[in-house]
Amino acid sequence: MGRVALAVCAHPDDLEFFCGGSAVAMVRDGWNVWLTIATDGDRGTHDPTVSRESLAAIRREESRKAGQMLGLSGIIFLGKEDGELYADSSLRRDLARVYRQVRPDRLITFDPWRRYELHPDHRAIGFAAIDARLAARLPHYYSDLLRDGLEPCTIKEILLFNADAPDYYVDISSTFDAKLSALGEHRSQWETIWDDTARSLRQEAESAGRSSGHAMAEAFKRIFVPMGPVSAGWRPREEGC
Numbered sequence: 001m002g003r004v005a006l007a008v009c010a011h012p013d014d015l016e017f018f019c020g021g022s023a024v025a026m027v028r029d030g031w032n033v034w035l036t037i038a039t040d041g042d043r044g045t046h047d048p049t050v051s052r053e054s055l056a057a058i059r060r061e062e063s064r065k066a067g068q069m070l071g072l073s074g075i076i077f078l079g080k081e082d083g084e085l086y087a088d089s090s091l092r093r094d095l096a097r098v099y100r101q102v103r104p105d106r107l108i109t110f111d112p113w114r115r116y117e118l119h120p121d122h123r124a125i126g127f128a129a130i131d132a133r134l135a136a137r138l139p140h141y142y143s144d145l146l147r148d149g150l151e152p153c154t155i156k157e158i159l160l161f162n163a164d165a166p167d168y169y170v171d172i173s174s175t176f177d178a179k180l181s182a183l184g185e186h187r188s189q190w191e192t193i194w195d196d197t198a199r200s201l202r203q204e205a206e207s208a209g210r211s212s213g214h215a216m217a218e219a220f221k222r223i224f225v226p227m228g229p230v231s232a233g234w235r236p237r238e239e240g241c
């Protein structure tokens with residue numbers, strides 16, 4: 001069985017935008033890559049005549065198509081309200097449930113410590129995703145999870161994208177086009193600004209490539225989670241978790 005990665009994102013197009021090339025590269029390397037999308041992205045338009053319900057439905061379908069193009073193992077929609085994400089116990093509980101279901105070796109999410117990050121959902125999902133790691137690991141967090149048969153799991157590695165101080169680069173020289181194609185499936189977002197977006201993403205990938213010896217790359221902050229004393233008393237049921 002291949003290694004499992006789980007990306008935790010705020011909005012339907014975040015994965016493709018920030019680390020779509022890496023997702024494809026990981027799939028090609030044999031990883032099972034899952035995606036959790038916290039909000040429906042139902043405020044992501046400048047058009048006041050579009051209802052939030054119809055936009056949410058459109059964006060879910062766009063995500064499914066993009067996910068198929070990327071080769072994702074699955075997408076889990078949490079259905080939260082766009083623009084109203086908070087790193088609170090409710091979101092942490094939902095994410096801990098996902099972690100115990102998917103049991104990832106690698107967690108991929110926003111860098112919540114990025115300076116001057118303007119989008120509140122991007123800050124919130126980064127903190128919640130990181131905080132939920134501990135709740136997934138210890139049995140006395142959210143005991144309903146254990147009652148549902150979801151045993152604790154330990155995530156050992158975190159990759160933060162949109163990172164303030166990147167130190168880990170993924171070569172996307174051969175997957176950048178797939179990233180753009182998948183991102184392009186989010187048609188509701190790109191009616192007028194697609195060319196500028198594609199150009200800036202290419203420049204960003206080339207810049208990250210120069211920092212890492214690749215033609216194109218995506219940059220991350222990589223964290224290996226230190227195993228504390230609690231590890232001694234817990235033996236995970238499944239290898240890798």
Ligand SMILES: [Zn+2]
Nearest residue numbers: 010011014122
């Ligand atoms: Zn976003």
